[in-house]
Amino acid sequence: MSDSKFDYSGLKRVVKIGMSYRGLFIAVVIVAILSAVVSTYRPYLMKDAIDLYILNKDVNGLMKFIFLIAAVLFLEVALNFFVIYYANSIAQKVIKFLRVRLFNHIIKFKLAYFDRTPNGVLVTRSVSDIETIAEIFNNGILTLMVDALRMIFIISVMFYMNWMVACIVIVILPLMVVITNLFQKALKSVYQAERTVTAQLNTFVQERLSGMTIVQLFNRQEKEFEKFKVINKDLRTAFLKSNLYFALLFPVVEIISALAIGLLLWFGGLRTAMHGDVSVGEVIAYISYITMLTTPMRQIADRFNAIQRGLIGADRVFKILDDDQRLPNNGKELLTEVKGEIEFENVVFSYIQGSTVLNGISFHSKPGQTIAIVGATGAGKSTIVNLLSRFYDIDSGDIKIDGKSIYSIELSNLRSHIAVVLQDVFLFNTTIYENIILGKPEISLEQVQKAAKEIGIHDFIMSLPNGYRSEVSERGASLSVGQRQLISFLRAYVYNPEILVLDEATSSIDTESEILIQNATEKLTKGRSSIVIAHRLATIQQADQILVMDAGKIVEKGTHHELLNLGGYYQKLYEVQFQSSDF
Ligand SMILES: Nc1ncnc2c1ncn2[C@@H]1O[C@H](COP(=O)(O)OP(=O)(O)OP(=O)(O)O)[C@@H](O)[C@H]1O
Numbered sequence: 001m002s003d004s005k006f007d008y009s010g011l012k013r014v015v016k017i018g019m020s021y022r023g024l025f026i027a028v029v030i031v032a033i034l035s036a037v038v039s040t041y042r043p044y045l046m047k048d049a050i051d052l053y054i055l056n057k058d059v060n061g062l063m064k065f066i067f068l069i070a071a072v073l074f075l076e077v078a079l080n081f082f083v084i085y086y087a088n089s090i091a092q093k094v095i096k097f098l099r100v101r102l103f104n105h106i107i108k109f110k111l112a113y114f115d116r117t118p119n120g121v122l123v124t125r126s127v128s129d130i131e132t133i134a135e136i137f138n139n140g141i142l143t144l145m146v147d148a149l150r151m152i153f154i155i156s157v158m159f160y161m162n163w164m165v166a167c168i169v170i171v172i173l174p175l176m177v178v179i180t181n182l183f184q185k186a187l188k189s190v191y192q193a194e195r196t197v198t199a200q201l202n203t204f205v206q207e208r209l210s211g212m213t214i215v216q217l218f219n220r221q222e223k224e225f226e227k228f229k230v231i232n233k234d235l236r237t238a239f240l241k242s243n244l245y246f247a248l249l250f251p252v253v254e255i256i257s258a259l260a261i262g263l264l265l266w267f268g269g270l271r272t273a274m275h276g277d278v279s280v281g282e283v284i285a286y287i288s289y290i291t292m293l294t295t296p297m298r299q300i301a302d303r304f305n306a307i308q309r310g311l312i313g314a315d316r317v318f319k320i321l322d323d324d325q326r327l328p329n330n331g332k333e334l335l336t337e338v339k340g341e342i343e344f345e346n347v348v349f350s351y352i353q354g355s356t357v358l359n360g361i362s363f364h365s366k367p368g369q370t371i372a373i374v375g376a377t378g379a380g381k382s383t384i385v386n387l388l389s390r391f392y393d394i395d396s397g398d399i400k401i402d403g404k405s406i407y408s409i410e411l412s413n414l415r416s417h418i419a420v421v422l423q424d425v426f427l428f429n430t431t432i433y434e435n436i437i438l439g440k441p442e443i444s445l446e447q448v449q450k451a452a453k454e455i456g457i458h459d460f461i462m463s464l465p466n467g468y469r470s471e472v473s474e475r476g477a478s479l480s481v482g483q484r485q486l487i488s489f490l491r492a493y494v495y496n497p498e499i500l501v502l503d504e505a506t507s508s509i510d511t512e513s514e515i516l517i518q519n520a521t522e523k524l525t526k527g528r529s530s531i532v533i534a535h536r537l538a539t540i541q542q543a544d545q546i547l548v549m550d551a552g553k554i555v556e557k558g559t560h561h562e563l564l565n566l567g568g569y570y571q572k573l574y575e576v577q578f579q580s581s582d583f
Pocket of ligand 1: 115351352357375376377378379380381382383384
């Protein structure tokens with residue numbers, strides 16, 4: 001968006017969405033015009049009340065006239081209510097539409113996007129930035145239109161009553177326009193700063209809440225609190241700055257309005273007393289009109305700012321909506337019967353361009369085999385499993401399932417054949433049952449229970465307060481790592497995929513869960529093509545093939561015994577990592 005001008009393309013897009021509720025939009029515009037006419041008419045009636053009835057002491061006529069003024073007032077209130085209520089209603093419809101579109105859009109983005117975009121920024125975009133768009137309708141264009149129309153009508157009536165008086169009063173108005181314009185410019189940059197700091201604060205709080213364990217474990221409460229105070233101070237400064245501009249704007253406009261009334265009393269009063277071509281009622285009506293002119297003029301800056309603020313929000317939201325960060329899904333093939341043969345052919349991959357993480361990975365596993373991947377931390381083990389499910393796309397080489405490149409397979413079809421059990425199991429804040437079926441209602445509770453019995457974790461789930469209906473707290477914090485992984489095993493088992501990807505938990509797990517996990521792993525991998533990032537001796541020993549990784553390469557390949565006999569990297573790794581953890 002350019003710095004000093006409105007981004008009309010953003011405004012056009014927002015209005016276009018508003019126009020999809022065309023009937024309501026047009027109704028609000030018509031009522032807004034009516035409201036401008038009626039409100040301009042009221043002071044004119046007051047003029048007549050004074051000149052025709054009060055000055056002529058016509059009490060009966062005055063009483064009738066007062067009813068007319070009251071009726072006009074009532075109509076004005078009703079019309080204003082309609083405009084405010086339905087403009088807001090359009091605004092809510094627009095932001096609901098945008099929120100749904102934005103969420104639906106972001107949810108399809110590739111993981112690489114989330115790696116580089118802080119969650120807090122996305123939360124700000126989807127919640128507060130979208131809310132500011134509502135202001136474009138609430139306080140923005142529609143109200144601006146009513147105000148502009150009202151001003152045109154008022155100025156016309158003023159000229160109609162007496163052009164000389166109108167000229168004297170109106171001379172003052174450009175001053176008001178210049179001043180509000182200056183304020184509007186200053187406020188724009190302040191609003192931008194306000195939004196940036198709000199996103200920073202959201203990101204900060206979000207990260208600290210997610211990483212609360214680390215914060216507390218490393219006694220970082222004080223340090224984090226200090227950082228929080230700094231961002232919070234920045235936010236306060238940004239808000240105070242906009243507040244200052246508002247506070248200044250009000251008295252300045254008041255002075256200009258008083259100046260206009262002073263001029264009117266001087267010139268209008270002179271005309272009344274000396275020439276008689278301006279009536280008392282007209283002077284009173286002019287005073288009303290000046291107040292009616294200065295209020296929208298003062299608010300014009302607010303209106304423009306509401307639009308400006310909304311457009312900054314819209315610009316940010318549209319930027320995400322226009323950004324297609326989905327993984328290309330050009331594959332057309334649909335796998336129906338998967339045997340589970342997996343092949344990596346000279347795969348080269350980097351998360352960030354120029355820093356290669358996997359450097360020519362090749363291996364082949366036959367249907368039903370279990371491949372174990374071992375290696376030092378950072379060697380690239382998790383990366384291999386990420387690539388199989390196409391969470392990221394490779395730089396070169398190929399990955400095949402049953403001889404077909406995964407890039408020729410439709411993405412959701414590909415993923416439907418692979419179940420992934422990660423170390424850090426994510427559980428949603430709902431029941432265990434819901435967490436297992438993940439929104440597939442066709443999987444009944446009975447099926448889940450049967451599966452749980454088969455892999456030996458039914459008793460563990462039944463030992464929870466409400467069994468399968470136990471609520472899991474956010475991210476599964478109420479369960480141990482082992483328990484969470486057991487639930488994830490069940491999730492995978494219920495889906496009964498042809499290929500299983502398993503990242504064994506490294507963290508210390510209680511013996512009971514350990515035995516359950518061991519049994520479940522055996523059950524889950526049996527006869528199923530599996531890739532396991534192995535941290536357990538039992539898994540290693542049973543694997544058909546072990547890939548030993550170091551710095552993005554496979555340095556050794558073979559069965560446990562073959563690799564031990566080789567007396568190389570694996571043997572050393574085995575001595576350090578596995579021998580001591582024999583259980
Ligand atoms: N999302 C990411 N963005 C950028 N770099 C990443 C990302 N994930 C991993 N890496 C980098 O890729 C390399 C391989 O990481 P990977 O997680 O595959 O290792 P690993 O062998 O599974 O390690 P660990 O045993 O510690 O889980 C590391 O250098 C890591 O820093």
